[in-house]
Amino acid sequence: MPPPFHSVSLRLEYRNxxxxxxxxxxxxxxxxxxxxxxxxxxxxxxxxxxxSGCGKSTLLAVGSGLLAPSExxxxxxxxxxxxxNAHVAFMLQKDLLLPWRTVAENVMFGVEIQGVxxxxxxxxxxxxxxxxxxxEFSDHYPHQLSGGMRQRVALARTLAVDPHVLLLDEPFxxxxxxxxxxxxxxxxxxxxxxxxxxxxxxxxxxxxVTLSDRVLVMSRRPxxxxxxxxxDVPGRADPIARRADPKVATYVARLMERLDIAHAPLERQxxxxxx
Amino acid sequence: xxxGSPPSLRKGAGASLALLVLFLAAWQWGPGVLGVPSFIVPxxxxxxxxxxxxxxxxxxxxHTGVTxxxxxxxxxxxxxxxxxxxxxxxxxxxxxxxxxPYILALQIAPKVAFAPLFILWMGFTVYPKILVAILIVFFPxxxxxxxxxxxxxxDLINLARAFKATRAQIFWKVExxxxxxxxxxxxRIGATLAVVGVVVGELVGGNVGLGYLLTFGEGQANxxxxxxxxxxxxxVGGIAYLAVILIERRVLxxxxxxxxxxxx
Numbered sequence: 120m121p122p123p124f125h126s127v128s129l130r131l132e133y134r135n136x137x138x139x140x141x142x143x144x145x146x147x148x149x150x151x152x153x154x155x156x157x158x159x160x161x162x163x164x165x166x167x168x169x170x171s172g173c174g175k176s177t178l179l180a181v182g183s184g185l186l187a188p189s190e191x192x193x194x195x196x197x198x199x200x201x202x203x204n205a206h207v208a209f210m211l212q213k214d215l216l217l218p219w220r221t222v223a224e225n226v227m228f229g230v231e232i233q234g235v236x237x238x239x240x241x242x243x244x245x246x247x248x249x250x251x252x253x254x255e256f257s258d259h260y261p262h263q264l265s266g267g268m269r270q271r272v273a274l275a276r277t278l279a280v281d282p283h284v285l286l287l288d289e290p291f292x293x294x295x296x297x298x299x300x301x302x303x304x305x306x307x308x309x310x311x312x313x314x315x316x317x318x319x320x321x322x323x324x325x326x327x328v329t330l331s332d333r334v335l336v337m338s339r340r341p342x343x344x345x346x347x348x349x350x351d352v353p354g355r356a357d358p359i360a361r362r363a364d365p366k367v368a369t370y371v372a373r374l375m376e377r378l379d380i381a382h383a384p385l386e387r388q389x390x391x392x393x394x
Numbered sequence: 395x396x397x398g399s400p401p402s403l404r405k406g407a408g409a410s411l412a413l414l415v416l417f418l419a420a421w422q423w424g425p426g427v428l429g430v431p432s433f434i435v436p437x438x439x440x441x442x443x444x445x446x447x448x449x450x451x452x453x454x455x456x457h458t459g460v461t462x463x464x465x466x467x468x469x470x471x472x473x474x475x476x477x478x479x480x481x482x483x484x485x486x487x488x489x490x491x492x493x494x495p496y497i498l499a500l501q502i503a504p505k506v507a508f509a510p511l512f513i514l515w516m517g518f519t520v521y522p523k524i525l526v527a528i529l530i531v532f533f534p535x536x537x538x539x540x541x542x543x544x545x546x547x548x549d550l551i552n553l554a555r556a557f558k559a560t561r562a563q564i565f566w567k568v569e570x571x572x573x574x575x576x577x578x579x580x581x582r583i584g585a586t587l588a589v590v591g592v593v594v595g596e597l598v599g600g601n602v603g604l605g606y607l608l609t610f611g612e613g614q615a616n617x618x619x620x621x622x623x624x625x626x627x628x629x630v631g632g633i634a635y636l637a638v639i640l641i642e643r644r645v646l647x648x649x650x651x652x653x654x655x656x657x658x
Contacts, residue, residue: 215547
């Protein structure tokens, strides 16, 4: 499905990306994603949903330059991604905080690697921690924080390198439901304020709809984009308020239908019975 | 340890102390009550008297000093070498693949069995003792460092890579600090094994060190002197172990406080 953008500048673009892996233990080839094309305009937030193993995370690895696609290319600001790229930062479900670094030092991890001068590193970390209400925890160690706080530190670390594009792989799926909503709000406000472009992978359909401008639906492996929903609900910066909009439920229902969620458990039952 | 330890902790320490007193009392009077002759198990007082005697006439300080020096040298060199090889193999899976069967073979070989060989090579000097200690300390440190590098979360490496980290940055900012806790676990084992290595070396040949004092006491059927040597060796090992733990606490200060007595 070609993206509906022509004149707007594209921050992130996937052009006909196909990814094949050698099959585990066999001689076969496993196609994780096939012919995926889509693009994110500047400042756009797009969610990617699909069944487990459909290659969502593979696309993210391609976008961050950690994996080279078998065919096609990912482009950031119109330049093909040929390796890790300072304009892209990713965040995973795991917070990946370094236990031997304080909160502030963890936030500075990326900018430190990129050689940003120390005074500037400190300034950015202090700003971000203040923004996420973590200033008083600057000198704490990760094990002293709650899961939600750790994830906010991880988000601050991602933003500290001032990336053009954020790639978020189920960033909040490991925290409890209430914390998740607060984190979603923090993320939405931050993305909106900083005008960042973000690609969000999630299994949470409400998260996909309330946080994004568009939702892309992927098929089972080999993953391909099978649907696109433009979320026509105002107030992307406030997902909690957005959730109350009746259109959200309609979108979620359509996503459930596209993902065939109602029938998925029936398919699994025979397999379980065979054990 | 925080001040104002919980009552359960104080109770535990009290019970430990009571057990020590009980043990010392049993040592003093137990043999007499059970009719064990003093050349088999000398009472505490005889060992204490022998300690004073050894201090005055048997150069106990010299023997202890030599053993301590050998333990320190063997432990320091063995752990440095072990850590170095561990990092080297950890950074190069190809090298690990080639060398692992030989490393495994060397690891299985009882290191103390090399002591007579080393004495043949280097004579009755301190060097064979230090060499046995190096060999015996090397493996736990190397294996722990290697395993630690293998077990670094690949996502953590990818995170650093995504920030465009160089290989050296990945090592110094992620892999090296991540290897510290397992390395210290290896060093703890190494600290006690270093004493074993040195003592075996001293038992096999030489005329100085606590291991020598042990065989000297044995040759004279001086059971109290044997006990004095054993107690001194235990002290040396204990102090080495404690020193490692004190350094570990400083280096790994960022880790959550562990359960009571898990260090000791």
